[in-house]
Amino acid sequence: MPSGRFFLPGPTEVHPDVLEAQNRAIIGHRGPAIQELMRELQAGLEVVFFTERPVFISTSSATGLMEAAVRNAVKTRVLSLVNGAFSKRFADIAKSCGLEVDTIEVPWGEAHDPNVLRRQLAQGSYDAVTLAHSETSTGVLNDVSALAAVTAEHENVLVLVDSVTGFGGAELRPDDWGLDFVLTGSQKSFALPPGLSFGVASERMMERSASVPNRGFYFDLQKFASNQGKWQSPTTPAISGLYALQVQLKRMQSETMEARWVRHTAMAERTWTWVAEMKAQGVGLRVLAPEGQRSPCVTTIAVEDGESAPLIVDEVTDRGWVIGGGYGKLKPSTFRIGHMGDHTLDQLNDLLEVLTDVVR
């Protein structure tokens, strides 16, 4: 497939220079060569994550660090904000780790209201709150800084944020917003090959982690921190992925994160305008998320007949492009465009031309 046509909401298309970087020779994971690489990666990661904290690199998909988040932060009870499949996964992970889980659920397609969170936090005693920044199943963006500010009214409740599609496309400031753990994956708006994930833990998250028994082995943040101190990782990292990261961090810093956010917003707005144009021409489509609550990284589009979305996805595939189907229970009624990572407005316009033909 020619480049610029792969609009899945993860994994997303990877730039040829980044792919190419993976062909370098493997080095040992203990010793000066890896230490030099890790030091450089850390410097770049601090810039793109707007943090002064260490940025942990995990050889796992992002779900691994979701498990790390709850296992290191929660002793007894967690409050999970659920508004789609991935925020629900956070709650399911906590349950499967034997933790007590309360949820605030809003209909899929909506964002969470900080006032509702405030009321719930007043009722229970929680170790942490989990939430998804950009809910990839619905295309909804939660107001992370507002939800974190409400949580901060309670001293010992940590904020655990899944920004898997958000990071790299939507504004995210872990330190300024007081987030205790932010995690993302390599293959979404970061536009790296799948296989790595990244986490930033606050100081109090690390203090909490140290006091949580049975937090497991592979995702023990104490091990990440002590190895990071030696510019190493707890276990053998996906070294080829680190080479790709090295190149992508340079590309991101030369574009700047602020410019990435602007580019993603422009692609998202173009997509929403296209849906409005189609609707004006009598095609039964709408953006699932209400205005003001939409992710700049992924748009979930609902078909008004409630069932023809898979047909649209198949037709687009037949024409040599890839978009995402609906996720989970939204499969028949929605399709998704992942305008994330390194895609450009021009590439998106080409896709929308194809889509126009298909939906008409």
Ligand SMILES: *Cc1c(COP(=O)(O)O)cnc(C)c1O
């Ligand atoms: C893709 C995604 C995940 C899961 O990521 P994996 O890398 O597949 O484990 C979690 N949360 C969100 C919001 C996602 O988009």
